[in-house]
Structures are given as structure tokens and as C-alpha cells.
């Protein structure tokens with residue numbers, strides 16, 4: 058096999074869920090499409106990688122500090138929605154009715170994977186609650202074992218700080234991620250939240 | 254009444270090109286040892302629960318000469334199909350592919366009677382818990398989900414104990430364990446009296462002084478304080494020692510543990526009673542079909558007759574046997590193929 062092809066296949070395998078077979082398919086696909094398509098893809102990856110950083114306040118990806126949501130004065134900064142990953146902000150924003158701000162944990166508690174509280178952005182959330190005036194924290198981790206345990210851990214950590222802690226309503230079906238839910242389901246889950 | 258009307262099997266263990274139409278009453282699958290009688294029952298069970306009752310892996314179920322297997326089942330209202338090829342499994346119900354067990358399960362229930370039922374009686378407590386869990390999962394749709402959730406919390410919590418990570422993180426997992434575990438307990442506490450009643454009634458019909466009892470290690474109300482009290486033992490063993498995963502189920506003969514005081518024949522009969530209880534409990538939702546894999550072979554003639562009359566009017570029955578002393582539709586297997594039907 059050509060060295061360049063071999064190298065491409067090897068590099069593609071750093072992507073999650075991509076094994077050797079898929080990497081080969083992707084490599085041949087990239088060779089088949091027009092050069093400007095490939096150039097566009099490479100530039101988009103590099104642009105995102107060099108220009109996006111974690112927002113210092115909410116830890117979502119952003120070009121500016123703070124991010125456009127944290128910097129928006131029309132939003133309710135006393136209401137924070139805590140999510141597992143940046144991807145989960147998208148569907149909530151798309152539903153267009155949530156006016157609070159966010160905090161991204163970048164994971165959930167999972168002893169089997171060696172993930173404890175110190176591996177998540179929990180210290181930063183506590184600091185945020187101490188430094189600014191926050192009335193309510195909505196915990197929107199997924200309804201998995203890990204997401205639920207993380208919600209409990211957060212409630213136990215945050216409530217002593219005198220903030221109201223709520224959990225999304227279990228309107229979401231078992232095992233369904235926020236990511237896949239439609240706008241109305243998401244809004245029902247936010248509106249029906251209960252205090253922990 | 255619910256039943257299976259037809260099955261088509263190919264490449265499952267030694268079964269090849271099988272097409273059988275079942276009678277709504279009694280069906281006899283006959284043939285020599287190795288003809289594929291038990292394999293056929295296993296195939297039917299697989300169509301119900303997508304797993305082998307003999308705990309075989311998918312790879313073990315595939316015929317050595319083929320790349321995979323295909324199973325089709327036809328119930329009164331449902332058509333189901335399973336295709337396993339090159340290690341990937343695809344599952345259909347009424348022509349629609351199903352990706353979660355939850356969306357597939359429920360078209361028909363069944364209870365298997367086999368010689369190894371004695372192990373539930375005689376074996377470790379975990380085998381009796383498995384029996385109870387499998388029974389409850391079929392009586393209550395939520396139970397399976399709760400149990401899966403409980404098991405994954407337990408695994409995570411045990412991992413923390415193994416790493417000696419105590420403190421608020423462990424507390425959070427404990428709270429969740431109690432939350433979900435209590436719901437598991439609620440269902441067990443609610444259902445066991447009915448299980449006990451059925452067991453006793455059936456034992457009575459067989460003239461046996463047998464009883465079944467439930468020994469939970471805690472209750473929904475006491476779970477949290479009991480878990481706290483177990484902290485030092487937990488740290489010593491680095492395991493969660495309180496919860497539904499430690500419950501025991503006992504079977505006694507005239508008040509004594511059957512494992513110490515019963516004969517082999519009594520243990521066998523107790524195993525059959527457990528299966529009959531299963532059938533009666535499931536019946537409250539939907540009639541199960543009964544799959545019998547020579548379970549009476551080691552039982553004396555007298556009790557065999559009693560069991561036969563007990564089973565006679567219990568719905569559809571599919572019986573694999575080398576000695577066909579029942580009346581019913583007969584299918585003769587040879588070398589994994591249907592040789593004759595009458």
C-alpha cells in the first residue's frame with residue numbers, strides 16, 4: 058500500500074468508533090471527492106481547533122471569552138442548567154424557550170471508567186455559585202445510572218450553598234438522551250422539573 | 254389463549270430447514286438422542302426472549318457449517334424473526350426491526366421445564382434469585398428495567414469500594430442504590446405472597462409437604478439505615494453487602510431445608526413446582542406456552558401421572574421426549590431435520 062494512504066488510514070483511526078475497516082472506507086471516500094471538499098473539511102477542523110476554547114464561565118466551546126450565551130445580558134444569569142457535554146446545549150437552545158445560562162460538566166461520575174468528581178467541572182460550578190448570585194441550578198444530566206448519581210452528588214454539594222437545585226422531569230423515556238429529544242419534550246422536561 | 258402456531262428454523266445448532274406447524278394443544282417432538290429435540294425447544298425459547306435457556310452464547314448456537322442462523326415464529330397476532338449472520342443479530346417483530354429488547358419482547362411468554370431445574374433447588378442462592386428475577390420480569394414490565402438499573406449502580410458502587418474511595422461520592426451512589434433498590438424490593442415484597450400461595454397449592458396437589466420462603470436482607474424502609482450500618486463490613490469485604498442482590502429464597506420440607514433433608518426425587522419435584530409457579534404467575538397477564546425437555550424422566554410413575562394431569566389443561570404444550578407416552582400431534586426429528594409429522 059502507498060505510504061500516504063497507509064498514513065491517512067492510521068490517522069483516521071483516532072476518531073471514536075472508527076476501526077481499521079471504517080478508516081479504510083473513509084480514506085477511499087476522501088480520495089474520491091473533489092479536492093476543495095477535502096480542503097474545506099481540513100480548514101474547518103483546524104479553524105475549530107485553533108479558535109475554539111472552553112468558555113471560562115460555562116465551559117462550552119467558544120471563540121470569544123465569555124461565550125455568546127454567558128455574554129448575553131438579556132439572559133437570566135441566576136438560572137443555570139447543568140449538562141454533561143457541550144452537545145447537549147444545542148437541542149435546548151434550538152427549542153428556543155430556555156432563557157437561563159449553562160454549565161458543562163464534561164462527563165458524569167463513573168467509577169468503572171475512573172471518573173470521579175475531580176474529573177468534572179464541579180469545583181468551577183461551586184465557585185460560580187459563590188461568586189455570582191444564582192437562584193436555581195437545573196441538573197440536566199441524562200437519565201442513566203451515571204447521570205442520576207451525578208445529579209444526586211451535585212444536589213448534595215450545591216444545596217448547602219443555599220441555592221435551589223432541581224432535576225429535569227422524567228418526561229424523557231428511559232435511556233433516551235437529551236440529544237435525541239424533540240423541542241416540546243425538552244420544554245416539558247424543563248417546565249416539569251422538580252426540586253431535589 | 255396465546256400460542257405459537259408455526260416455526261421455521263435454519264442453522265440453529267444442528268437444525269436445518271425446519272418448518273413445523275404446531276397444534277394449539279399438545280405437541281410431541283420425538284427422535285433419538287442428538288436428533289435436535291432440545292435444540293428445537295431452545296429455538297422456540299430464543300424467539301421469545303432472545304437468549305438461550307441453556308445460557309449458550311450466540312456463537313455456540315450457530316451451526317458449525319453455517320455463517321449464522323435464522324428463526325421465524327408465528328403467533329396468533331405476531332410474526333417475529335431473528336437473523337444472526339457473521340456475528341451480527343437483527344431482530345424483527347411484525348416486519349419492523351427492533352433495536353431494544355423492550356420493543357421486541359412480549360409477543361408470547363413461555364416456561365421451560367428441564368432436567369436442570371433441580372439446580373435451582375439444589376444450587377447456590379444466586380440461581381434461586383435468577384429464577385425469581387426472571388419470573389418478576391415477566392409479571393411486571395418495569396421490573397426488568399429497574400433490575401438492570403440496580404445492577405449497573407451496584408457495579409459502580411462496588412468499584413468505589415474496591416478502590417477504597419469513600420466520602421460524598423460514595424454517598425451519592427448509595428443514595429441512588431437505595432432509591433432504585435427500594436423499588437426492586439417493593440415489587441418483591443408485593444409479589445412473593447402470591448408466589449408462596451401458588452407453590453403451596455401445587456405442592457399440595459402433588460402430596461408434598463414443601464414450602465417456599467423469602468428472606469430479604471432488608472426492606473424499602475430499612476434499606477438506608479441498614480446500608481449505613483454495614484459500612485465497616487463493606488470496607489472489609491470491599492463489596493456492597495446489603496440489598497436485593499443478597500436476598501435468599503428457601504425451600505423447605507416439613508420445615509427443614511430441602512437441600513439437607515430432601516431426597517433427590519423431592520428436589521426434582523420442587524424444581525418442577527417452581528416452573529409451574531412461573532406458569533401460573535405469568536398466566537395473570539397472558540397464557541404462557543409450556544416447553545418440556547424430558548423433565549419427568551427421573552420421576553416415579555405415580556408422580557409422573559399426577560404431573561401429566563396437572564399439565565393437561567394448562568394451554569399449549571411442546572414436549573421433547575424419547576418415550577412418547579402422551580397423546581398429541583407428533584413431529585419426528587432425525588439429524589436436525591423433520592423426518593415425519595402426523
Ligand SMILES: [Zn+2]
Pocket residue numbers: 112113114115116117123124125126127128
Ligand atoms: Zn459561557
